[in-house]
Amino acid sequence: MIKELTVDLGARSYPIYIGEGILENIDSYFEKHGISKRSALLIVTDEHVAKKHLEPVIRKLERAGFKTASHIVASGEKSKSLAVLEEVITSCLKAGLDRNSSVIALGGGVVGDLAGFAAASYMRGIRFIQIPTTILAHDSSVGGKVAVNHPLAKNIIGAFHQPEMVLYDTATLRTLPDRDVRAGLSEMIKHGLIWDAEFTSWCEDNAEKLIGLDPEALQYGLYKGCSVKAAVVSQDERENDLRAILNLGHTIGHALEAVAGYNELLHGEAISIGMVGAAKLSVRLGNPEHIYTTTKRIFKKFGLPVAVPAHMDTDEIMKAMMYDKKFKEGKMVFIVPTDIGKVEINKNVSAEWVRDIVDQLKQED
Amino acid sequence: MIKELTVDLGARSYPIYIGEGILENIDSYFEKHGISKRSALLIVTDEHVAKKHLEPVIRKLERAGFKTASHIVASGEKSKSLAVLEEVITSCLKAGLDRNSSVIALGGGVVGDLAGFAAASYMRGIRFIQIPTTILAHDSSVGGKVAVNHPLAKNIIGAFHQPEMVLYDTATLRTLPDRDVRAGLSEMIKHGLIWDAEFTSWCEDNAEKLIGLDPEALQYGLYKGCSVKAAVVSQDERENDLRAILNLGHTIGHALEAVAGYNELLHGEAISIGMVGAAKLSVRLGNPEHIYTTTKRIFKKFGLPVAVPAHMDTDEIMKAMMYDKKFKEGKMVFIVPTDIGKVEINKNVSAEWVRDIVDQLKQED
Numbered sequence: 073m074i075k076e077l078t079v080d081l082g083a084r085s086y087p088i089y090i091g092e093g094i095l096e097n098i099d100s101y102f103e104k105h106g107i108s109k110r111s112a113l114l115i116v117t118d119e120h121v122a123k124k125h126l127e128p129v130i131r132k133l134e135r136a137g138f139k140t141a142s143h144i145v146a147s148g149e150k151s152k153s154l155a156v157l158e159e160v161i162t163s164c165l166k167a168g169l170d171r172n173s174s175v176i177a178l179g180g181g182v183v184g185d186l187a188g189f190a191a192a193s194y195m196r197g198i199r200f201i202q203i204p205t206t207i208l209a210h211d212s213s214v215g216g217k218v219a220v221n222h223p224l225a226k227n228i229i230g231a232f233h234q235p236e237m238v239l240y241d242t243a244t245l246r247t248l249p250d251r252d253v254r255a256g257l258s259e260m261i262k263h264g265l266i267w268d269a270e271f272t273s274w275c276e277d278n279a280e281k282l283i284g285l286d287p288e289a290l291q292y293g294l295y296k297g298c299s300v301k302a303a304v305v306s307q308d309e310r311e312n313d314l315r316a317i318l319n320l321g322h323t324i325g326h327a328l329e330a331v332a333g334y335n336e337l338l339h340g341e342a343i344s345i346g347m348v349g350a351a352k353l354s355v356r357l358g359n360p361e362h363i364y365t366t367t368k369r370i371f372k373k374f375g376l377p378v379a380v381p382a383h384m385d386t387d388e389i390m391k392a393m394m395y396d397k398k399f400k401e402g403k404m405v406f407i408v409p410t411d412i413g414k415v416e417i418n419k420n421v422s423a424e425w426v427r428d429i430v431d432q433l434k435q436e437d
Numbered sequence: 438m439i440k441e442l443t444v445d446l447g448a449r450s451y452p453i454y455i456g457e458g459i460l461e462n463i464d465s466y467f468e469k470h471g472i473s474k475r476s477a478l479l480i481v482t483d484e485h486v487a488k489k490h491l492e493p494v495i496r497k498l499e500r501a502g503f504k505t506a507s508h509i510v511a512s513g514e515k516s517k518s519l520a521v522l523e524e525v526i527t528s529c530l531k532a533g534l535d536r537n538s539s540v541i542a543l544g545g546g547v548v549g550d551l552a553g554f555a556a557a558s559y560m561r562g563i564r565f566i567q568i569p570t571t572i573l574a575h576d577s578s579v580g581g582k583v584a585v586n587h588p589l590a591k592n593i594i595g596a597f598h599q600p601e602m603v604l605y606d607t608a609t610l611r612t613l614p615d616r617d618v619r620a621g622l623s624e625m626i627k628h629g630l631i632w633d634a635e636f637t638s639w640c641e642d643n644a645e646k647l648i649g650l651d652p653e654a655l656q657y658g659l660y661k662g663c664s665v666k667a668a669v670v671s672q673d674e675r676e677n678d679l680r681a682i683l684n685l686g687h688t689i690g691h692a693l694e695a696v697a698g699y700n701e702l703l704h705g706e707a708i709s710i711g712m713v714g715a716a717k718l719s720v721r722l723g724n725p726e727h728i729y730t731t732t733k734r735i736f737k738k739f740g741l742p743v744a745v746p747a748h749m750d751t752d753e754i755m756k757a758m759m760y761d762k763k764f765k766e767g768k769m770v771f772i773v774p775t776d777i778g779k780v781e782i783n784k785n786v787s788a789e790w791v792r793d794i795v796d797q798l799k800q801e802d
Contacts, residue, residue: 224530229522
């Protein structure tokens with residue numbers, strides 16, 4: 073059974089379909105949602121995903137009468153650059169994409185962010201369809217935040233550009249490496265931590281099933297994770313306030329990724345450490361100790377890192393944070409848990425305290 | 438007397454101020470419109486404009502307590518690239534721009550388009566202020582279309598991002614080279630041709646005053662030109678239909694610019710030829726001959742070119758047009774005058790006819 077939910081954004085509302093075998097019927101989803109057969113489509117994907125899923129997707133779509141072209145980028149964060157964006161736009165032009173065309177992101181968060189920004193900026197905005205093929209992407213594929221990186225800061229060049237739909241075929245997750253599975257589940261746990269204590273417990277109780285890619289557990293977890301994301305985005309599309317809570321663990325996490333050169337730590341691993349840091353900060357701000365112990369226990373249960381790698385320089389981490397965008401008029405904005413399933417946006421966190429936390433995070437075990 | 442008009446776009450409405458000496462009081466305009474003194478501003482400008490206007494603008498703003506940084510790009514269309522965009526974003530980061538910051542475009546259309554797209558994409562969108570310093574920019578600074586070029590197509594990577602305000606100080610126009618003045622007036626005449634026969638006549642009658650930069654004529658002409666632009670944009674912000682009429686002369690014009698390598702022809706010159714071409718097409722479609730004769734007479738009176746340079750290859754021009762974005766599902770959309778002051782959006786123009794017109798345009802004199 074395919075589960076369906078809606079991201080409610082008025083005229084920009086769109087559906088998320090989650091379940092097994094969706095890509096086998098991709099043409100019917102496209103037809104149902106009025107994707108043009110006269111205007112060319114561009115499928116953007118990466119080398120790894122292309123090997124597994126590109127051919128069958130193209131075949132299905134072409135047989136149904138859609139005109140497709142594809143653009144394959146190197147796997148990994150390095151493809152989220154303006155240089156690669158220009159190459160994607162070259163493909164849009166060469167394939168003759170027009171204003172009724174769609175760009176399709178077939179892949180994980182990198183592909184989604186890159187293809188999404190291409191769709192947002194090509195001809196000042198054309199349609200965009202998300203086909204996430206990682207667990208992590210259950211987060212990034214919903215909500216319309218698209219971007220590429222700048223050498224000095226992640227996701228700093230981008231747009232808000234909502235997809236027409238999200239097609240989440242859980243069959244594509246089966247071949248993910250174990251490390252990617254665990255890292256992807258980090259965002260799922262985050263959705264529990266910010267919004268839903270019961271779902272957080274469910275995640276902890278079902279850790280083994282989730283890591284083992286049990287289809288039913290996975291579909292339910294992704295459905296719940298996407299539901300939290302959809303609820304938050306519906307209330308605050310352009311991150312004027314509430315949406316910031318989705319950044320739990322990301323202030324420290326992004327800085328760790330930047331210092332690690334986008335290589336040593338996967339995004340989900342970096343924010344796992346970041347969420348433990350946020351929980352430590354929470355306790356320091358006077359909230360109950362169990363927030364920290366529970367948070368840490370859950371991430372450890374998923375085999376995710378909870379400590380800042382000892383060789384990383386705290387100064388460098390703090391400098392990377394200064395370039396990140398979670399600052400407003402010089403003050404540091406930090407998402408702080410106030411309980412399991414509940415967070416606040418604290419706009420007055422001193423950089424000194426954060427520095428202390430980062431230092432302490434090197435001692436976690 | 439400063440003239441003021443409003444671009445009416447609901448929550449995104451903004452004022453345009455036109456008149457002599459506005460930059461001498463730039464700080465008061467910024468204060469009036471609530472530009473933050475705590476968040477850094479980035480002034481983007483080009484080498485030529487920087488020499489004349491950057492220092493006094495910075496001095497005024499700094500004295501009033503604004504925090505400014507500046508980024509100077511090379512003059513000319515080549516700065517409208519993703520590579521230069523990345524450099525502008527570097528300056529945003531180094532100057533510490535945050536979500537309450539503004540990017541200020543001090544210059545002509547190139548600077549406005551580039552700085553505007555930087556503002557649209559930095560942190561997924563921050564505030565943006567237009568300070569046009571050319572006549573041509575009375576068109577580009579109003580309406581929120583911002584973009585950079587791709588090697589294969591102009592303005593193909595961009596966004597709709599409305600400015601907070603447009604500050605049009607006619608004093609900055611006094612040092613413009615004569616060729617730029619005439620080319621800039623081409624867009625003013627276009628606003629008459631698409632919307633207002635009376636204003637078209639006024640332009641023709643006041644050609645010498647306008648070319649001679651008579652302050653009163655210039656202020657009136659810019660005010661009327663901006664008014665037409667504002668009226669069109671208010672009715673169709675994202676170019677779903679009506680806004681396309683602003684592209685009169687641009688389908689051929691952009692192709693000529695592309696083939697000329699963005700060098701031989703100024704934008705205003707290219708669209709002058711393009712508007713004569715559109716008038717010829719109009720007559721071929723059965724409209725009265727006077728549309729062509731009047732259009733051509735006016736542009737000649739302004740000393741603007743009306744013929745496609747003979748050495749340009751028609752095939753290349755047509756190919757450049759194929760990459761341009763005025764196509765929809767394979768059919769060619771063309772803005773065709775149906776009278777002076779009136780145009781229609783014709784979606785069924787055959788490429789063959791356009792090719793004939795381009796060929797014939799080589800014989801104009």
